[in-house]
Structures are given as C-alpha cells and as structure tokens.
Amino acid sequence: MTAEAANHVPAVCDRASEPVIHPRWVRVTHWINALAMFVMIGSGWQIYDASPLFQSLYFPSQIALGGWLAGALLWHFAAMWLLVVNGVVYVTLGIMTGRFRRKLLPIRPHEVARDFVAALRGRLSHDDLSVYNAVQRLLYLGVILAGLVIVASGLSIWKPTQLKYLTAFFGGYDTARYVHFFAMSAIVAFLVIHIALALIVPKSLRAMIIGR
Amino acid sequence: MASLKKLPPGVDPRLLIKDAAKSLPQPSRRLFLRGAASLGALSMLTGCDIIDGPTAENALRVVSRFNDRIQALLFSETTLAPEYPESAITRPFPFNAYYSLEEAPDIDGETWQLEIGGLVDNKKPWRLAELNQLPEVSQITRLVCVEGWSAIGSWQGVRLSDFLKRIGADLTAKYVWFQCAEGYSNTIDMPTALHPQTIMALKFDHQTLPAAYGFPLKIRMPTKLGFKNPKYVTAMWVQNNDAGGYWENQGYNWFSGL
Numbered sequence: 478m479t480a481e482a483a484n485h486v487p488a489v490c491d492r493a494s495e496p497v498i499h500p501r502w503v504r505v506t507h508w509i510n511a512l513a514m515f516v517m518i519g520s521g522w523q524i525y526d527a528s529p530l531f532q533s534l535y536f537p538s539q540i541a542l543g544g545w546l547a548g549a550l551l552w553h554f555a556a557m558w559l560l561v562v563n564g565v566v567y568v569t570l571g572i573m574t575g576r577f578r579r580k581l582l583p584i585r586p587h588e589v590a591r592d593f594v595a596a597l598r599g600r601l602s603h604d605d606l607s608v609y610n611a612v613q614r615l616l617y618l619g620v621i622l623a624g625l626v627i628v629a630s631g632l633s634i635w636k637p638t639q640l641k642y643l644t645a646f647f648g649g650y651d652t653a654r655y656v657h658f659f660a661m662s663a664i665v666a667f668l669v670i671h672i673a674l675a676l677i678v679p680k681s682l683r684a685m686i687i688g689r
Numbered sequence: 690m691a692s693l694k695k696l697p698p699g700v701d702p703r704l705l706i707k708d709a710a711k712s713l714p715q716p717s718r719r720l721f722l723r724g725a726a727s728l729g730a731l732s733m734l735t736g737c738d739i740i741d742g743p744t745a746e747n748a749l750r751v752v753s754r755f756n757d758r759i760q761a762l763l764f765s766e767t768t769l770a771p772e773y774p775e776s777a778i779t780r781p782f783p784f785n786a787y788y789s790l791e792e793a794p795d796i797d798g799e800t801w802q803l804e805i806g807g808l809v810d811n812k813k814p815w816r817l818a819e820l821n822q823l824p825e826v827s828q829i830t831r832l833v834c835v836e837g838w839s840a841i842g843s844w845q846g847v848r849l850s851d852f853l854k855r856i857g858a859d860l861t862a863k864y865v866w867f868q869c870a871e872g873y874s875n876t877i878d879m880p881t882a883l884h885p886q887t888i889m890a891l892k893f894d895h896q897t898l899p900a901a902y903g904f905p906l907k908i909r910m911p912t913k914l915g916f917k918n919p920k921y922v923t924a925m926w927v928q929n930n931d932a933g934g935y936w937e938n939q940g941y942n943w944f945s946g947l
C-alpha cells in the first residue's frame with residue numbers, strides 16, 4: 478500500500494514508511510487518560526473547596542469543574558470509570574507487550590543526573606523519539622505510580638468502611654485525604670513540565686497523535 | 690435563641706454557623722455545569738454544548754444511578770465501620786446543616802412522637818419515653834461529611850433492625866424513608882437499615898441528644914455519608930418506592946455509602 482499511496486501524497490507517505498514510535502493503543506489510551514485526568518483534577522479542585530485542607534489554598538470556580546459540590550462530585554465519580562478502565566488497559570498492555578520494560582527501564586541515577594543537566598543546557602537529543610532519555614523514564618514511571626496512588630487513595634476515602642483495610646493502609650481517613658491531595662499535586666507538577674516539553678518539541682506531540 | 694441554650698459545653702456557636710453556611714446551596718446550583726471553564730475548550734472543539742447543557746447533567750445523573758447499584762453491590766451487612774476509643778472523640782463535635790443552629794428545630798420531647806407508616810404491622814406512634822425504654826446499643830464511629838471533613842462521635846440508641854422487627858415491618862421492602870421536623874427528608878435502602886451499626890440515636894456521648902445533633906432522634910448509620918443520617922426525625926415509613934431526599938434531589942449521589 479505504501480508504494481501505491483506514495484504516488485498520490487508522497488510527503489505523507491514518506492512518513493508512513495517510518496517505523497511506528499507509539500502504537501495505536503498507546504496513543505488512544507494516552508489521550509483518553511489526558512481527558513479523564515483533566516476532568517478528575519478540575520472536579521477534584523471544586524470538591525476540595527468544600528472543605529479545604531490548607532487554609533490559604535482555594536481553587537476559584539472558574540478554573541474548577543462542576544460549579545458547586547454536587548456537580549463536581551457527579552463529574553468526579555463519572556470520570557473515575559474512564560480513568561480506571563483506561564488506566565487498567567494501558568498498564569496491562571504496557572506490562573504484557575514489554576513496552577514498560579523496553580521504554581521505561583532501566584532508570585539509573587547517574588543517567589538521570591546526566592540527562593537532567595543536559596536538558597537544562599538544552600543539549601538533549603530528540604533525534605530518536607522512540608528512545609526515552611533517563612529523565613523522561615523517571616517522569617513517566619513516576620506519573621504512572623502517582624496514578625496508582627491517586628486511584629488507591631481515592632478508593633480509600635470513597636469507601637472507608639467497605640475498603641477499611643485500604644484506608645488503614647493510607648493511615649486512616651484524614652491522612653488518606655492528604656495522600657490523595659499530594660498525588661494530585663505531583664500529577665499537576667508533572668503535567669506542567671510534560672505539556673511544556675511537548676510544545677517545545679512539537680514532533681513528539683505529532684508522534685503521540687499520528688504515531689510517528 | 691432558645692436552642693442555643695442546649696448547646697453542649699465547649700461548642701463555639703460562631704464556628705457552628707460558619708460550618709452551616711458552607712453547605713448552603715448556591716443560587717447557581719441548577720446551573721452547576723456552567724462552571725465548566727476548564728472544559729470550555731473541549732466543547733468548542735466538539736462544536737456542541739454537551740459539556741454545559743442539560744444533556745451532560747442527565748448523562749452524569751445516569752452514571753450516578755449506576756454508581757448507586759455498584760455501591761449496593763459493594764455494601765456488606767456484615768462489614769462493620771471502624772469503632773474508636775473514647776479518647777478519639779472529636780470535641781467539640783461539629784454542627785452541620787443547611788441552616789444555622791438558631792434555626793434548628795427546637796422540639797419539645799414531651800409532645801414529640803415518632804410517626805410510623807407504610808409496610809408495617811403496628812403503626813402506633815412512639816413517644817420519646819417509650820423509645821428510651823428499649824435496649825440500648827452504643828457506638829463511637831466516624832461521621833464522614835460529603836464535603837470531605839470527618840469527625841468521631843459517640844452515639845447511643847436503639848438498633849434500627851431490632852426496632853423494625855418489633856413494629857412488624859416488612860423487611861423485604863426496599864426502602865425506609867425518614868421525615869424530619871424542619872422539612873428535611875431522605876430515603877435509605879433496606880440492607881443499610883438492617884445493618885447492625887444503623888441505630889436510632891437518642892443520646893450523644895451518653896447524654897440526651899443536644900438540639901445541635903438532632904434532638905430527639907437522629908438515625909445514625911456509619912456506613913453512609915453524614916447527610917444521609919437524618920436529624921430531628923418525626924416519621925419513618927417502610928416502603929417500596931424511593932421517595933428521594935433533600936440533597937439527593939439536588940444532585941448528590943443517592944446511595945452515598947462509605
């Protein structure tokens with residue numbers, strides 16, 4: 478098909494013969510996850526406002542989702558299904574296909590330090606998008622773990638009786654709320670860096686959309 | 690102001706009112722999806738307003754009903770909410786309602802009666818003195834508010850399942866509906882009504898229930914969010930239709946299990 482299509486739209490088809498950097502399942506689950514995360518974070522901020530953990534921290538309704546507590550809870554407990562089902566698919570495929578092992582491991586501290594310094598100097602190579610540098614590996618593995626923590630701590634504050642052992646694992650109901658909050662903070666911090674880098678290296682964004 | 694006198698010692702009325710004000714429904718509540726600024730871009734992308742409009746609200750409520758069923762499946766009549774030692778009790782225990790403490794019902798325990806209705810053999814109303822003669826159970830459990838905060842309290846009273854059997858209620862009915870003096874109401878599922886920790890609380894911390902906590906009768910169920918625990922209860926009906934409730938009808942999840 479490549480040869481035939483090349484006659485019509487050569488520019489695109491040069492690319493079509495390039496190897497796939499991100500298979501379709503990665504791209505689909507990535508963007509579903511991005512949508513679910515934005516809904517969860519936006520509605521979570523509105524829920525937070527009903528009983529703030531920190532006196533000086535409050536999220537204005539304009540940047541939150543849901544308008545009032547009940548609306549935010551409806552969004553939160555609807556988007557959680559999207560987040561969890563999609564997350565289970567992504568993590569399962571990531572392990573089964575060996576993608577996590579190939580792309581995210583190993584993570585060696587001296588490589589992270591080296592690539593971090595290189596990144597600050599603007600000297601990181603982006604020629605081969607199919608290989609993640611050590612900082613990327615650390616950030617991606619970290620955010621996947623933060624995703625697990627936010628889901629588990631969320632379940633523990635949603636069902637502190639039916640899932641009381643999980644709640645106890647997180648140090649009880651009140652502590653679990655803080656765990657849930659800090660997991661959100663970690664994900665938001667990741668997102669700030671992640672989105673900035675995707676915009677600085679637009680071809681990485683293209684690869685996450687069309688695969689190459 | 691009469692009810693203020695019934696405040697338990699150590700309760701700061703100003704704090705109580707602040708708490709109450711927080712849960713006041715906002716005038717914008719019917720339009721709660723309007724705040725969806727962070728999704729505004731998305732609705733522009735898709736070129737329609739499912740994010741803002743009644744379609745989204747309906748879809749979200751369908752998911753909320755689905756979540757009711759999931760929570761009913763997750764609920765176990767034998768899983769007990771954690772209980773705590775006396776030293777863990779939150780003092781002062783917060784007052785929380787959609788009105789201020791001054792506006793809370795000031796009920797005369799002498800004339801008050803609990804009206805019984807629905808699928809029950811003996812519909813004789815109960816007076817407070819009669820309820821106080823029934824066997825008492827006690828619990829120190831955590832009240833978890835839908836707003837996110839929690840507080841540990843100590844309640845004593847009659848186990849609801851024992852009471853339902855005593856009055857010959859149809860235990861195969863689906864719901865129990867509670868009506869309260871100030872107009873509040875809510876409906877709970879029968880499995881929760883029969884849970885061993887669901888009690889008709891007549892006392893808080895071994896003292897007659899203060900006005901702030903629902904005198905003369907609060908239904909205490911540590912397996913549900915605070916707003917599902919009605920205070921100032923005046924009537925109890927066993928029935929097969931879901932009569933909804935004050936907050937549930939405004940969009941809060943119906944089951945609200947913990």
Ligand code: HEM
Nearest residue numbers: 503510511514580606613617620664671672675681682685
């Ligand atoms: C608008 C929001 C987002 C944009 C523009 C975006 C962009 C991208 C891009 C361009 C890549 C490929 C980067 C590369 O080649 O190094 C990527 C990968 C990744 N992103 Fe995002 N992302 C967004 C939201 C999120 C969110 C919310 C999360 C998780 C909380 C997330 C987690 C990840 C992970 C774990 C990977 C690696 C995936 C893999 O290789 O399996 N992203 N993202």
